[in-house]
Amino acid sequence: MIVGLGNPGREYETSKHNTGFRVVDELAKRWNVTLWQNRMDAQVAQADVDGEKVILVKPQTYMNNSGQAVGPLMRWYKLEQADVYVVYDDMDLPVGRLRIRKNGSDGGHNGIKSLFANGCRDFIRFRVGIGRPLPHRDVIDHVLTPFPEDMLPEYEEGLKTTAVAIEGCLKVGVDVGMNRYNPRKKKKTPKPEETAEQRTEETT
Template identity: 40%
Template sequence: MKVVVGLGNPGRRYEKTRHNVGFDVLRQLSRRWNAGTPRSKFEAELAEVLVNREKVLLLCPITFMNESGRAVGAALDYFDVAPEDVLIVCDDFNLPVGRLRFRPSGSAGGQKGLADILRRVGIQEIPRLRVGIGPLKPQWKVADFVLSRFDSADREIVDELVAVAADGVEDWLREGVAFCMNRYNGYPNKSTESGDSTCADDESPRDA
């Protein structure tokens, strides 16, 4: 089994906010895979599907972002899933709108939902896909910025990015995180058709 986790905040108040792009990616996948209505368990919305004959669990914690680790930890324990078979999809205000970044491990880089998951699971070696929502505007506090909505121009970019991120999740299921780093890190400044090179700016002290 593989587990794909989308991070966000529950409730209509937070729909389409920057912090909820992880939820948006999982909804895109749910539609593609005809996952049906999710069920509630482990303080999360869950849907199980078969993708290329492999069972995949889509998981969206319905705790608030900062407590995402409760749901993820409980699900991994119950299904006995290894950390390398989990992909966390989350927002990143250190990445500009329109950019993606896969990582096999590392720190949370300021993403509090990811930080809670890493703390509760007890290791940093969990693959993650970061979706750019930045840059953080100088006059904004981080908490206010991530809970804001995109303007119309950025919303159009993000809607396209969500679809590309969903493609990336499908590639992760087939090919693994190293392939996805090569293919998607740096999107859209390099083609996602070839995956021939690695983005030169992919090293960051914050794992952003």
């Protein structure tokens, strides 16, 4: 089950907080999914991906109560928590950057807090960066508004990258997927004046 977190309603369609919805919509487009049903306070659709049934979910409870839809759906479909992928926005990551994790805290995200409160904690996390607000902007205003035009290409590329990563994790497993799709740490470039002995000393 792939869950995208967001807020229902046209006024929130392009907001940063609807990143999860937009990734799920991208997957639906890739998989030619057009039939959505209302079930347990969510829009739900099914896809056949390489012979495996995948359930797409967009909770309609508003972000802060997402778990009220996700928890019951997980139990309805008799899914293990590790079979639930959750996609959501993250202010602690640069715009468009993806980070996949198998566990962790709620990170202050109200949607994730709601999942925890409704019996879903050990799910797979696909966090997509939306960056921090500017110093003069409020956090709520930041997440509930769209990106400016100049930042859209980077953000939209991140949505597509996340959809590709989800497809990859379905095929090769989350452990391999994390290694393949998580950003790699940049290696330190030694200064020209450093000797081999100095670099060795720094790493011992």
